[in-house]
Amino acid sequence: MSNHPETIFDKILAGEIPCHRVYEDDQVLAFLDIGPLSSGHTLVIPKERKAQLDQLSDDAAAAIGRVMPRLCRAVMKATGATAYNVLQNNGASAHQAVMHVHFHIIPRLGPDGLGIRWNPSSLNGDDAADLVRAITEALAQDG
Secondary structure: OOOOOOOHHHHHHOOOOOOOEEEEOOOEEEEEOOOOOOOOOEEEEEOOOOOOHHHOOHHHHHHHHHHHHHHHHHHHHHHOOOOEEEEOOOOHHHOOOOOOOOEEEEEOEOOEOOOOOOOOOOOOHHHHHHHHHHHHHHHHHHO
C-alpha cells in the first residue's frame, strides 16, 4: 500500500464506484474516462496503489507496458482514430489530478483530443555531460 490519501481510482478498484471497464487482468485496469477529451479516451491504471510512476514496482510497470500497445490499437480501431496521445502526469505541478498512477490514451479525432503547448529550449554540451553523468550515477545506485 501507499501512504497517500484514498483516491477515486481506489474506490473503482474496490468496486465501490462503477466504471466503463474495457480491460482487466491481475495487475492492470483500463476504463473509459468520464471526462473525455475525445471519444474513446481511456484510462489505464495499475492495481498497485502508488501515486507516481517512479514509485511503481518493476512488475507493475512491466504489466502496464505489456498491455498499453494492445489497448492503444483497440482504442484506435474502435474509434477510427489514426493518431492518439498517451499522457502520464506525476505530481500536482505536472497537472496530476488523481494521485494514483494512470495513463491516458487520447484518440485524436479532428479537433478533439489533447492540446499541447511545447516550449523547447536548447541543450548545451557542458550541461548535457553533467546531466548524463548525474542520471547514469542515479541509475547505478538504483539498480
